[in-house]
Amino acid sequence: MHDLKALRADPTAFDAALxxxxxxxVGHKLVTDDEERRAALAALQDAQGARKVLAKEIGQGKKSGEDTSDLEARAVELRDEITRLEVHASTIEKNINDILMSLPNRLDPSVPDGKSEEDNVIVHYRGEKRDFPFAPKQHFELGEALGLMDFPTAAKLSGTRFVVLRGALARLERALGQFMLDxxxxxxxxHETSVPLLVNDEAMYGTDKLPKFAEDSFRTEDGRWLIPTAxxxxxxxxxxxxxxxxxxxxxLTALSQCFRSEAGSAGRDVRGMLRQHQFTKCELVxxxxxxxxxxxxxxxxxxxxxxxxxxxIAFRRVLLxxxxxxxxAAKTFDLEAWLPGQQAWREISSCSNTRDFQARRMKARYRxxxxxxxxxxxNGSGLAVGRTLIALMxxxxNEDGSIDVPEVLQPYMGHIKKIS
Structure with missing residues (x-):
């Protein structure tokens, strides 16, 4: 949500940010609309004040036996005028708020100009890409060959964009989440927190997921939402x-299931676990x-x-x-992991500063x-567990299809060193 007071002070800068x-x-239009709203409120106050004075005059007139019919007719006119002004001011205010709620956050000055991910700026690289003496496979090829990653059964249960993990891969996913939390x-x-997976409209609006991203989330029949992220x-x-x-x-941090409809992603990342309707993520707030x-x-x-x-895992930090x-977001860093099987960098974490954008929507303040x-x-992913599992696999x-377990995860895996 945007600060209307700041917008009034400099609508040109607001439009430049858009x-x-x-x-x-839309800045100058919003200022004009707000001036009309404030004028209506001022007229409303005048009308309410006049009505109070008139009410006293009518009361005094009736006590002294005077004919107050003209005064009463004027009181009816003022009542109707007050109603009209209330509706008018309320309608303008709603229109202003609807527009403000639909507008994205103002960008931090350090955010580079650009139209798409092609214009993002690489901040730094970390780690070395592994040099394979064989052609590396993608995660789903590895998982299916091991018999530990089952897409057909998931499709039978739930449809596309779901997976069933078994045995050591299921444990590896759990180990990653625990390692991240620890x-x-x-x-x-x-501070570790266990959160509800269902939230109300207010929580979704406050964290800017509504109204813009309603189609990206799942809604229950009683009007609550499955969380797209903790x-x-x-x-x-x-x-x-x-x-x-x-x-x-x-x-705060939480390891939770997340649910996304992936609206508009038809045909993208159909194979494997990269883009799922349900996934585990360790969230940082x-x-x-x-x-x-x-x-x-x-x-x-x-x-x-x-x-x-x-x-x-080799990765790079990218300034969007x-x-x-x-x-x-006012500013976002993405962390992109190198996936040898895909021979591509893929987002594994997104860390965003929203400034006071969400706070204004939530009315969250401090003294x-x-x-x-x-x-x-x-907010940030610390990390998306499924995508980390992909990068790790x-x-x-190894050339025989087995997967080594990183040393830091071995205590979480019963000290096994290899999945085969």
Whole structure:
């Protein structure tokens, strides 16, 4: 949600920010509409004041036996005028809010211009791509050959974009999630949290998933939503709150199932586990004071990178350009892992700073020295477990189809060193 006061102060700058995202200008129109709304509210106050005065005159007139019919007729006119002004002001306010709710966050000045992922900027590379003496296979080829990755049974149960993992691969997925949680809680100060997988409209609106992304999520018959990411319930824990300043920063993590309809992704990543309707993710959420926001973004991204470094997976950090930055984000770093089987870099984590965009929608504030102020919220994957499993399988595969288990995961795997 955008700050209407800031918009009124500089609608030209607001429109320039929209233009960076390829959107048409609306700032000056919103200011004009808001002026009309404020004029209607001022007229409403005048009419309400006049009606109070008139009510006194009618009462005094009736006490003294005077004919008050003209005054009463005027009172009816004022009543109708008050109703009209209330409806008019309310309609304009709703239209303004609907427009503001539909507009993406303003981009951070450091975000590069660009229209698509082709214009994203590579910040750095970490790790070395493995040099294979054989042609590396993709994860689904490895998993199916091992008999531990079953897509036909999943399709029988649920349709496409689901998978059944068995035996050592199921355990490896669980081990990855536990390793991520242990690292983020013990080393980076995130507080482990178990969250509901169903949330209400308010939580989805507050975290900018509605109304724009309704088709990307699954809704139950009673009107609740399956979470697209644990970002929603974790961030929404402070919805409607005024936090004491000493409570900040708040750092939360959750390992949860996530559900996405993948609307519009027909034909993309059909084979394998890369794009699923249901997947596991270790989510990171930070709630901080505005002045700590930028440093927290770097800290969060470093925490996600640490997982990849310890797993020995080659990756790169990418700063998303204006045209590729998500709706709610002011700035986003993607971490892209190298998948030897695909011979491609694929996103495995996205760490975003939303500034006060979500906080305004959620009405989440803290008590600063100058009074209540909106917090800043950040979210990131630390990491997407399924995609990490893919990268690990393809990176640690052997020519005979077996998969080595990274040393850091062996304690979680009963100390087995190889899946074969």
């Amino acid at each position: 233009e960076r995202r390829g959107l048409a200008p 690292t983020h809680t013990s080393e980076f100060g995130y 970002e929603v319930p974790l961030t929404a824990t402070v919805m409607g709150e005024i936090l004491p300043e000493k409570a900040l920063p708040i750092r 930070s709630i901080v004071a505005p002045e700590e926001s930028e440093a927290e973004h770097e800290r969060m991204t470093h925490a996600a990178e640490t997982i990849l470094e310890r797993l020995g 350009c204006a045209g590729d930055t998500g709706f709610g 600063s020295e100058n009074g209540p102020a909106f917090v800043n919220t950040l 393809e990176t640690y595969q």
